[in-house]
Amino acid sequence: xxxxxxxxxxxxxxxxxxxxxxxxxxxxxxxxxxxxxxxxxxxxxxxxxxxxxxxxxxxxxxxxxxxxxxxxxxxxxxxxxxxxxxxxxxxxxxxxxxxxxxxxxxxxxxxxxxxxxxxxxxxxxxxxxxxxxxxxxxxxxxxxxxxx
Amino acid sequence: xxxxxxxxxxxxxxxxxxxxxxxxxxxxxxxxxxxxxxxxxxxxxxxxxxxxxxxxxxxxxxxxxxxxxxxxxxxxxxxxxxx
Numbered sequence: 001x002x003x004x005x006x007x008x009x010x011x012x013x014x015x016x017x018x019x020x021x022x023x024x025x026x027x028x029x030x031x032x033x034x035x036x037x038x039x040x041x042x043x044x045x046x047x048x049x050x051x052x053x054x055x056x057x058x059x060x061x062x063x064x065x066x067x068x069x070x071x072x073x074x075x076x077x078x079x080x081x082x083x084x085x086x087x088x089x090x091x092x093x094x095x096x097x098x099x100x101x102x103x104x105x106x107x108x109x110x111x112x113x114x115x116x117x118x119x120x121x122x123x124x125x126x127x128x129x130x131x132x133x134x135x136x137x138x139x140x141x142x143x144x145x146x147x148x
Numbered sequence: 149x150x151x152x153x154x155x156x157x158x159x160x161x162x163x164x165x166x167x168x169x170x171x172x173x174x175x176x177x178x179x180x181x182x183x184x185x186x187x188x189x190x191x192x193x194x195x196x197x198x199x200x201x202x203x204x205x206x207x208x209x210x211x212x213x214x215x216x217x218x219x220x221x222x223x224x225x226x227x228x229x230x231x
Contacts, residue, residue, distance in 0.1 A: 052204055089231055117228055119228060135226070
């Protein structure tokens with residue numbers, strides 16, 4: 001579980017969870033990428049709350065481990081200046097069977113979208129700043145579906 | 149206690165963090181928002197639509213009716229857009 005400015009290597013992170021293991025039946029990875037929004041976005045600036053970001057991600061990872069039998073979980077979230085095409089967030093889940101790996105990865109992403117203290121600001125290709133991205137109701141609704 | 153501000157809350161207030169000493173009567177997060185709103189124009193602007201402002205006490209999400217008690221750190225920010 002890491003919060004960092006640098007980019008990450010999905011294949012290397014996957015290997016870190018699976019290398020040397022023969023018990024696993026499933027590894028699911030989700031990589032969130034920076035879209036150019038139809039060519040309009042020059043870059044995304046991601047602000048975060050150092051300390052709370054790590055704690056909050058840690059809390060939701062613990063919750064995922066309570067809810068599903070997972071052999072391994074990795075979450076990496078970047079902050080700082082991100083260009084279109086670059087990765088922003090990574091979720092890797094490893095387990096014996098595919099159901100828990102898929103569901104836990106989806107659960108983690110829904111919570112990262114609504115509870116992790118990060119804020120995105122768009123910088124558009126034209127000279128003016130695009131402004132702060134607004135939270136989406138759809139993301140809150142997606143997070144709600146995991147409540148028992 | 150330490151107050152931290154993020155995203156456009158930080159931009160409107162004009163600072164990322166500061167030490168604050170709320171008066172006796174300030175017991176809850178809502179009370180604190182009320183008191184901070186009176187500290188200047190930037191604060192008033194930041195908290196004008198206070199229903200959309202989220203808060204965290206000692207790095208844990210809290211509702212506006214939460215008691216501040218001996219918390220060392222409070223943060224105010226817009227709804228999060230991580231992930």
